[in-house]
Every structure is written in C-alpha cells, then in structure tokens.
Amino acid sequence: MVSESAEISAPRLIFTRTRVSPRDQWAFVGRLGIALALGAAGTGLVLAGHPLTVAAGVVVLGLLYTHMVELQHQCLHHSAFLAASANRRAGVVLGLPMLVSYSHYRVRHLQHHRYLGTDQDSEFFGFDTRKPLTLGALLHGMFDYRRFGAVAGEAWRSWRGTWSYEGGQVADRIRKDSMAEYRLMSVTVLAAAGATVAGYGELVLWLWVAPVLLVATPLHFLVELPEHVRCDTDSTDVLRNTRSITGSWLSRWFTNGNNLHVEHHAAMTVPINRLPERHAEVRQFATYVDHSYWTFYRQVARDVLRRPDGSTSHTPEESAC
DSSP states (O other): OOOGGGOOSSOSSTTOOOOOOHHHHHHHHHHHHHHHHHHHHHHHHHHHOOHHHHHHHHHHHHHHHHHHHHHHHHHHTTOSOSSHHHHHHHHHHHHTTTTOOHHHHHHHHHHHHHHTTSTTOOOSSOOOTTSOOOHHHHHHHHTOTHHHHHHHHHHHHHHHTOOOOTTSOOOHHHHHHHHHHHHHHHHHHHHHHHHIIIIIHHHHIIIIIHIIIIIIHHHHHHHHGGGTTTSOTTOOOHHHHOEEEOOOHHHHHHTTTTTBHHHHHHSTTSOGGGSGGGHHHHHHHOSEEESOHHHHHHHHHHHHHHOTTOOOOOOHHHHOO
16 A cells, blocks of 8 residues: 555546657557567467467467457557547457457447446446346356357448447447448458368467457456446446556556556546556555455455355455555
C-alpha cells in the first residue's frame, strides 16, 4: 500500500485526462513490433513440423491472438495513434484472428464505459458480472464458442445490407464500417476454407483454428474476468465498481495494461503506457485492488467452491492488497 507519508486526501491524477502524444504513439508501435515477432516465432514453430514444436506454436499463437485483442482495445479508445483513421486500420487487423469487429466492438464498449454500474451496461463479450458466479457460468464464459456463430450471423446480415446495431441508433458511418469488417471476416474464413480444400488444412488448423479455440478463447475470458466481477456492480463510482491488479511486468505487458482497469475507466482516453503513474493513487482510493491475477483467481475459486449457487458474501477487504 501507499506509505503514510505519501498518502493524499483526494485523487490528483486518477481522473485527469491526457491525450495521446507522439511518444505514446511510438510506444504502441513498439508493442506492434513485438506482436509481429511473436507471430513469426509461433508460425516458425508450427512450420518446424515436430509435434512438440507444433504444440508450442499453437500456444504462442493463442497467446498472441489474445494479446492482439487487448491491443485492439487501446485502438478503440483512440489512444494508440494520433490519427483516428490509423487507430481503425490497426484495430481492424488486430481483431481479425479472433473475429472481433473493431467498429461494432468500439460503439458497444464505449457504451459500457458510459453506463457502467447501471442496468444499461452491456459489454461486447457476453459474461454478465452481475449474475451469480458459478462453475457453470465460468466454464460457459471460458468456452463461449457460440460467439463465432453470432459472428456468422452478423456477417450474413452485413452481406445482405440488413445489419443494424442491437443497442440503438448509430451513425451511418459506424454501420457501414461494421458491415465492411464483418464482410472482411467472412472473406478471411472462406479463404481459410479454400486453403483447406487445396490441401493446406493442417496449416489452417495449427496456425489459426487451434490457437483460437484451444488457447485464445478461454484465455481472453480470464483476462477480462477480473475487471468488474466481485466488485460493487450497483455503484456508478469507478473506485467501487472496477478492479485494478498491480501485476508483474509480464502480466502488464500481456494484458496491455488491462490490469490497471480502475485507472482506465477513470480516464479512458489516457494512453495505456501512461496508466502506471496513476496506480499509487488507485491503491490508496479504490476499493478493489489485487496484488496479482493469481490472487484474484484464487478468490474466485474459493467463492465457487464454498458457494456453488453463486451467492457472494465477500467484503472489500478480501480483494484489497
């Protein structure tokens, strides 16, 4: 915790807005470079052909595809690049392996920020943190393969020109961009199917399908889970309805700062690389701050085992550092 001498009476940085700078942009470009290197490494392991290297390649690519969605999340907030168009171009590509539409995700995610703590809150990824936390709910969220069926439906409506945003009216530009992205996804899937028919099915399986289904889908759920679950979800106060995790340098990099979620919700346009400077204040003023992801997962496992019906009786102190 923050030392006695460092404590302040009110937050000074948490809610301060900061726009992206050229230095922040280059920091994000560096993260993209690391992602490209991981993609090359994972592909090389699969192409080596030995069962052990193929398995390792599947894991590396699955980790990468999870990480790419977290990078896409920064693009959603236009805090990766100076130009909005650059955020969209990068965001579309980053979401492609997991079939996540940048424009659709963006409009719904921004509504999540606006309505957090109210009945209108609805995230893009479907686990409802307000429902009972049971083993069945956790497993359903981890292996939510039905989402890909929903993506197929969105793509079908996009090709027909009947796609519409389920959360209300949106600008025509957002509608057109979303439809274009779903069409791109369907073309990508059809190209993969064509490659399979042409005799490259094993490459499609090990480079894309297996990493997404076996690694990225459950892992992405585990990354998203701590954000609001076991917090005061009836409060609109970000210091009570959201969790931050101090984490290690590795978890901070892998989640692209998603561990600092109170900091992010308090000022969502702040570039991710500048959130750590606010963490000391969050540790002082926020209700739910965990030392590590493992600390949080142990608490969830304990709750599920002790209360299989999903009832909760935790106190803020149980989630504090």
